[in-house]
Amino acid sequence: MKKQEVIDNLKKLAFQHKNKKYLTGKEVKRIPKLSYYIFVHFRTLGNALRAAGLPSSKLAAAMNISDEDLLSYLKNLQSKLGYSPKVWDIQRDEELYKKYSDEKIIWSLYKSRFGGLIKAKEFAGMKENKRGAYKTRTAGENFEEGEEVLPKNRYWGAAAELHVLAELLYHEFQAANIPVDVGLDILAVKNNKTFYFQVKHKDLSDSRAIKLTKSSFEKTGSGNVYYIFVLLSDNKRDFLIIPYHIVNQWIKQGFAKEEESSYLIHIDKKNGKFKLKEVELDNYLDNWKDIR
Known part of the structure; x- marks a missing residue:
């Protein structure tokens, strides 16, 4: 799909949904592969809507800022605060972003x-001062100024997504990360069909459950959505590939624990088999060919 075809399809969708203020990912999904080619040609839905002369949501509009302006904003925010900005400083800023x-x-x-x-x-060439100093290395090792102490599982979420991307490519999907966090991590195209994936990693040495946010699950759920649980140990990676309707069935049957804002999925490995309570999960293990 060429760039102009993407624009034409967006205009067509806007006409079909003229009662809505702006298009969202939900409408875009109705045209096969459109999400993928929006990413290829424009990177974000906001950029694509802007190119088509169509209004966008506040979130999509926020995505239009350039990399250069993002870095300049960080440097100016540091000058204003007197220390290196953290996530909460960006969240609390009500003036400088304008x-x-x-x-x-x-x-x-x-x-x-x-x-x-x-x-x-x-990238911005910023240096931490004492108040914002951060260090690196695992506990017990020597530190170097300007680096940060991080537990290894801090990296595992990103690593899990890269593992899944690689596997999808090996299985002849055209796959890419979804740049905006809307509850889904990866989209992929194969045989003219578009699929969406949420990736969750599970450290098998950790007894904590996999957490699915309720609002995200309900908003993104459809027949072409899959949940991929990357089960991590020190020397092995396993992939449980679960269709949305199966996860939804687990929730309805009470196999997933329901909390106020999330569902908890406790996966264990017993006698060499993966289980969710009494449900055996090995049928979903590395079943990439069942994504269709």
Whole structure:
């Protein structure tokens, strides 16, 4: 699909949904592969809507800010605060962002554009002062100024997504990360069908459950959505590939514990088999061919 075809399809959708203020990902999904080619040609839905001369949501509009302005904003925010800004400083800013964007800058942009806030600061050439100093290395090792102490599982979420992307490519999907956090992490196209994936990692040495946010689950759920649980141990990676309707069935049957704002899925490995309570999960293990 060429760039102009993407624009034409967006205009067609806008006409079909003229009672709505703006298009969202839900409407875009109705045209096969449109989400993928929006990402290819425009990176974000906000950019694509802007190119088509169509209005966008506040979130989509916030995505239009350039990388250069994001970095300049960080540097100016540091000058204003007197120390290196953290996530909560960006969230609390009510004035400075207006110099760079019509909409409030969201900190997750730094994750999708630069790989995180710390990396963005490095790109901007920023140095930490004492109040904002951060260090690195695991506990017990020597530190170097300007780096940060992080537990290894801090990296595992991003690593899990990269694992899934690689596997999808190996299985001949055209796959890419979804840059805005809307409850889904990856979209992929194969045989003219578009699929969406939420990736969750599970450290098998940790007894905590996999958490699915209720609002995200209900908003993004459909027949072409899959949940991929990357089960991590020190020397092995396993993938449980679960269709949305199966996860929904687990919730209705009480296999997933319901909390006020989330569902908890406790996956254990017993006698070499993965289980959710009494439900055996090995049928979903590495079943990439069942994504269709």
